[in-house]
Amino acid sequence: MDNDLKREIIIDNFKNPNNKGLIDDESYIKEKKASDSCIDNFTVQLKLDNDVIKDIRFDGEACAIATSAISISIDKLIGKTKEEALNIINNYLNMIENKDFDKKLLDELIIYEDISKQPSRTKCATLGILGIKDLLDK
Amino acid sequence: MDFKKDFPMLNNDIIYFDNAATSLKPKCVIDAITDYYYNYSSNAHRGDYKLSVKASNKFEDTRRKVKEFINADSEKEIVFTSGATESLNMIVSCFFKDILKENDEVITTKSEHASVILPWFNLENEKGIKVKFVSLDENYCLDENTVISMISDKTKVIVLSHITNVIGDIRNIKAIASEAHKRGIYVVVDASQSIGHINVDVKDMGADFLAFSAHKMLGPTGVGVLYGKEEFLKKFKPFKFGGGMNISFNSPKEIEYKDLPYKLEAGTQNIDGVIGLGTAIDYINKIGIKEIERIDNELKEYLIEKLKKLDNIILYNEKAKSSLVIFNVKGVFSQDTALYLDKYNIAIRSGSHCAKKLEDELGISNTCRISLYFYNTKEEIDRLIDALNNKNILEESIGV
Ligand SMILES: Cc1ncc(COP(=O)(O)O)c(C=O)c1O
Numbered sequence: 001m002d003n004d005l006k007r008e009i010i011i012d013n014f015k016n017p018n019n020k021g022l023i024d025d026e027s028y029i030k031e032k033k034a035s036d037s038c039i040d041n042f043t044v045q046l047k048l049d050n051d052v053i054k055d056i057r058f059d060g061e062a063c064a065i066a067t068s069a070i071s072i073s074i075d076k077l078i079g080k081t082k083e084e085a086l087n088i089i090n091n092y093l094n095m096i097e098n099k100d101f102d103k104k105l106l107d108e109l110i111i112y113e114d115i116s117k118q119p120s121r122t123k124c125a126t127l128g129i130l131g132i133k134d135l136l137d138k
Numbered sequence: 139m140d141f142k143k144d145f146p147m148l149n150n151d152i153i154y155f156d157n158a159a160t161s162l163k164p165k166c167v168i169d170a171i172t173d174y175y176y177n178y179s180s181n182a183h184r185g186d187y188k189l190s191v192k193a194s195n196k197f198e199d200t201r202r203k204v205k206e207f208i209n210a211d212s213e214k215e216i217v218f219t220s221g222a223t224e225s226l227n228m229i230v231s232c233f234f235k236d237i238l239k240e241n242d243e244v245i246t247t248k249s250e251h252a253s254v255i256l257p258w259f260n261l262e263n264e265k266g267i268k269v270k271f272v273s274l275d276e277n278y279c280l281d282e283n284t285v286i287s288m289i290s291d292k293t294k295v296i297v298l299s300h301i302t303n304v305i306g307d308i309r310n311i312k313a314i315a316s317e318a319h320k321r322g323i324y325v326v327v328d329a330s331q332s333i334g335h336i337n338v339d340v341k342d343m344g345a346d347f348l349a350f351s352a353h354k355m356l357g358p359t360g361v362g363v364l365y366g367k368e369e370f371l372k373k374f375k376p377f378k379f380g381g382g383m384n385i386s387f388n389s390p391k392e393i394e395y396k397d398l399p400y401k402l403e404a405g406t407q408n409i410d411g412v413i414g415l416g417t418a419i420d421y422i423n424k425i426g427i428k429e430i431e432r433i434d435n436e437l438k439e440y441l442i443e444k445l446k447k448l449d450n451i452i453l454y455n456e457k458a459k460s461s462l463v464i465f466n467v468k469g470v471f472s473q474d475t476a477l478y479l480d481k482y483n484i485a486i487r488s489g490s491h492c493a494k495k496l497e498d499e500l501g502i503s504n505t506c507r508i509s510l511y512f513y514n515t516k517e518e519i520d521r522l523i524d525a526l527n528n529k530n531i532l533e534e535s536i537g538v
Contacts, residue, residue: 010536061471120477120480
């Protein structure tokens with residue numbers, strides 16, 4: 001994927017993120033996730049039904065990388081089983097940490113492949129998805 | 139004057155605009171610290187040999203310099219701490235915790251730093267005191283008359299920063315303190331952002347207690363000052379016990395503590411840090427605090443004038459008088475702006491700047507902050523403006 005397209009996807013998802021805004025619904029589980037090294041700050045909500053992710057929502061203020069990454073992750077993970085989702089998330093985390101990972105599993109999330117070269121940004125790229133992972137591990 | 143040559147960090151082709159977080163250190167301060175370790179490394183107040191006498195003298199020299207720098211009455215009123223945060227906590231834990239009662243009121247504002255507010259929030263939880271917030275004016279600055287009008291019979295303490303670390307307004311502590319003292323109210327001042335930038339005179343402003351860190355005024359990290367009027371400081375209960383602060387301890391019933399300030403300085407002190415602070419004060423005095431203030435102001439006005447010409451910049455605190463400017467680039471999250479500027483080796487701070495309650499007033503929680511100091515230059519500001527004069531900051535900040 002060329003860099004212009006990557007940038008366009010990131011900015012689109014930053015300006016108009018998927019599922020931003022929380023809802024008041026008891027069937028969701030919720031978690032606050034704040035980065036300790038920067039100012040990004042998310043609350044993530046997740047609804048599971050028979051081990052299948054029915055919905056994920058988030059709110060909070062964060063940078064373009066953090067916001068676009070959670071937006072794209074949400075799009076990718078809704079509809080997956082818990083196991084499938086954790087597999088995708090672990091592959092994503094491996095990618096960010098510059099370890100071996102399965103490209104095929106990640107689709108659009110591949111745009112963050114080079115983030116490991118910007119140490120100040122890796123926390124941004126993982127904040128939201130770690131919030132989702134925490135909820136799945138609950 | 140060219141101050142650049144005095145600051146080794148400025149040889150690194152960086153533009154450092156985060157002076158409110160910590161200032162850079164002149165070579166003389168760094169040299170004073172290494173001189174201690176190279177030439178008279180020893181403990182202070184202990185030994186009977188020349189080296190230790192020299193270390194003790196240098197340590198106590200700094201106390202005298204601090205006393206003169208802030209115009210305290212006596213060296214007994216100057217206690218060395220690990221920084222403003224520790225000083226601000228001691229004021230609450232060693233003194234107010236014992237004298238305040240349930241429903242006593244403490245007045246402060248929402249633009250204070252976490253280190254100012256949190257010790258009092260804790261005391262509210264522990265003892266049921268009430269922390270009251272004075273509202274800010276339309277420029278997010280504090281009007282002294284609003285503070286004075288909030289004083290009630292229950293008010294016992296007013297806690298304010300001399301200059302706040304986000305909005306940067308300079309508070310008229312003198313007017314507030316003079317009214318407060320008529321009613322027996324204590325005045326606690328956080329001078330973290332004003333020290334080394336403008337004249338801080340505890341007697342003139344009427345501070346009962348004052349706190350600051352050395353590292354924001356050209357000194358090293360890990361050392362700060364707690365000032366307290368002697369009559370109040372005398373009543374402080376030490377919160378650290380140990381060597382250096384006692385005269386004798388035969389049994390729990392027979393402990394004798396030293397006099398001020400040593401009673402509040404248990405354990406081996408941050409000797410190199412204190413010596414470095416002394417040298418920082420000398421350096422500031424050599425330039426003159428009035429001259430520093432003048433340069434700060436000139437740079438600030440220049441920066442504001444240039445920023446106002448850019449149509450992608452939102453300015454939040456144009457009216458505040460100190461050397462801080464907070465802004466955002468339209469449509470760009472503050473951290474993205476900071477990371478974008480970092481590509482040009484320009485260091486600015488983004489975020490809530492530890493003043494998380496300010497969000498209630500400002501309506502936004504994250505901003506970019508430029509904080510200037512006298513060694514910054516108009517050329518550096520020009521380079522910043524060139525970098526900000528760009529329609530594609532968001533795109534270029536992403537770095538992919
Ligand atoms: C206004 C204000 N008060 C207190 C502090 C705390 O200083 P320190 O972290 O050195 O203890 C700061 C530092 O950012 C500050 O800006």
